[in-house]
Amino acid sequence: MTAALMLATAALIATPASAQTAAACTLTAPYRVVIGQPYKEFKLSASSICSLNGGSSGWDLIHPSQGSQGGAYFISGTTQESWDVYDFHTIGLHTWRPSGAFDSGSNPLTQNTVKSDIRLATAAWITSKRTSDVVTLTGTSLLYSTASDSYFKRSAKGAFQFKERGTTTWKGLKAVTTNSAGVATMSYRYSKTRDYRFVLYTTPVSWDQASATTTR
Structure with a gap:
């Protein structure tokens, strides 16, 4: 084995998991949310890696002036959650902000940020x-x-x-x-x-x- 190859191999083995590219955990949420009745159920979905084999992930729903309006959490292999929207929900553009995601080995996963715009019908x-x-x-x-x-x-x-x-x-x-x-x-x-x-x-x-x- 050449010296250059030995150095390259050693560097690869020595690279810690935290320095490797983290896997992507993504949330899908409706953008246009219409309040036209007392209550409506919306579906949220996460990519399978977000809760695979004991992994977990979460997002907080944030209003720009009113703060936290709940959140979405995925554990134990779940990839879908219900989002219950009542007609007293805050109005305006909300952000699903990442609150943490980890695989089964407690390695962090990258997360996306999603918008949901809630207005009256x-x-x-x-x-x-x-x-x-x-x-x-x-x-x-x-x-x-x-x-x-x-x-x-x-x-x-x-x-x-x-x-x-x-x-x-x-x-x-x-x-x-x-x-x-x-x-x-x-x-x-x-x-x-x-x-x-x-x-x-x-x-x-x-x-x-x-x-x-x-x-x-």
Whole structure:
């Protein structure tokens, strides 16, 4: 054996486990979390190495101003956990922050960081009518109330959109803000038949939403 080969072999044998590349333990969590009912179960999953042969791993769910909002932990070979989201959960962008992961030999595993954005549900309605070549569209905006566990009409920003028959691309027709009763109306002249819908924009507390399609 050459001297160079002997040195290389000795260096490989002497390399401690902590200096070797740690295996990756990854969490998968939903990004868009919609609160539109008192309770909903979401699924969290971890890669198999996160709890293989007696290993364990965990993540803390952190809100930027409210701090810890629970967490997810995987032990004894489990790769799926339930995440129970109630309608009193904090709103906003949350971070699943690694709290530690180790294999069966107590060697640390690397962990990923995941985001979950929790906001209230909205609902968008649309009605339409045509009189000769004048099309009238009426949109209604609603927001989920955690106090009453129901949807209520409220003012919101949104837009009427259209697409030509036989196509798949929606285009903007008019941006609107619904009134305090949650209603916005527009009329315009157009003789051909089109598909229409009413959409609501995302806000810091609520998710975007599109209505069903109406054809006139």
